[in-house]
């Protein structure tokens with residue numbers, strides 16, 4: 001049984017849950033308890049505050065965990081990054097009152113900076129050879145300059161709207177962050193096997209995400225040209241149609257080049273083009 005630590009509620013919760021769901025890992029729908037077992041996969045889910053996830057994984061209380069990179073780097077716990085998950089993207093930035101002129105990173109010299117990330121901030125200031133006072137608070141960081149608690153802040157920024165509503169401006173981006181799958185460094189072989197199966201399922205979902213299954217009716221006399229336009233995984237499937245002179249062509253297209261290819265197919269006389277989402281894809 002593999003134990004995964006995930007955030008009990010907050011910004012990471014929804015995407016973490018849909019991630020497990022897409023990998024067909026079913027959790028009992030009973031009231032949310034701290035520890036829930038899957039009914040169809042050898043995994044149990046431990047719900048925690050995100051602050052505690054790195055340590056829980058590093059010490060082996062959980063085998064793997066899903067946590068923001070910002071929190072993982074700040075905690076500096078001895079666990080490894082298994083996979084970058086690509087959601088909950090944000091950045092850790094220095095911000096200051098918007099009406100004051102910013103003169104470069106030296107502006108922070110001697111200033112008081114409020115943050116929940118003292119580790120990352122002090123390392124950055126040291127690198128920049130700036131001496132500043134770090135004031136640690138656990139939440140509502142953005143209000144601190146407005147109430148005279150600090151001169152500036154170091155916090156998470158995504159759209160920037162929290163900064164704007166607190167009359168602050170982002171002046172230095174210190175690190176980018178996304179959700180990470182982290183793992184204990186000493187997993188048993190059995191647990192490594194379960195993790196491998198989990199990653200395999202996650203990859204199948206990810207690969208499918210930006211692909212579409214496309215079906216169309218094609219005039220037989222244009223078939224060679226149509227096939228030449230389609231990248232496909234191998235070659236497209238071609239099936240005869242009841243109507244003389246026509247066939248049905250099935251293939252998989254990358255979302256990125258989708259519109260360009262559809263345009264070419266139409267120009268070559270393809271009709272009745274159907275585009276279907278793909279749930280999972282194993283290459």
Ligand SMILES: Nc1ncnc2c1ncn2[C@@H]1O[C@H](COP(=O)(O)OP(=O)(O)OP(=O)(O)O)[C@@H](O)[C@H]1O
Pocket residue numbers: 007008009010011012048049050051067068069070071088089090156157158159177178179
């Ligand atoms: N505005 C945002 N946009 C995108 N990602 C974000 C945003 N805010 C936070 N995150 C990411 O989501 C993680 C969790 O954020 P959240 O605000 O839920 O944390 P928290 O309040 O510390 O929760 P907890 O109660 O678990 O301690 C952050 O560590 C960060 O990686």
Ligand SMILES: O=P(O)(O)OC[C@H]1O[C@H](OP(=O)(O)OP(=O)(O)O)[C@H](O)[C@@H]1O
Pocket residue numbers: 011139140142155156157158159160161162163
């Ligand atoms: O740049 P933005 O898009 O405004 O996002 C940044 C804000 O999002 C997070 O807080 P959240 O909204 O999760 O609330 P919290 O203070 O309860 O953590 C973070 O702590 C910032 O305050």
Ligand SMILES: [Mg+2]
Pocket residue numbers: 049050051
């Ligand atoms: Mg937290």
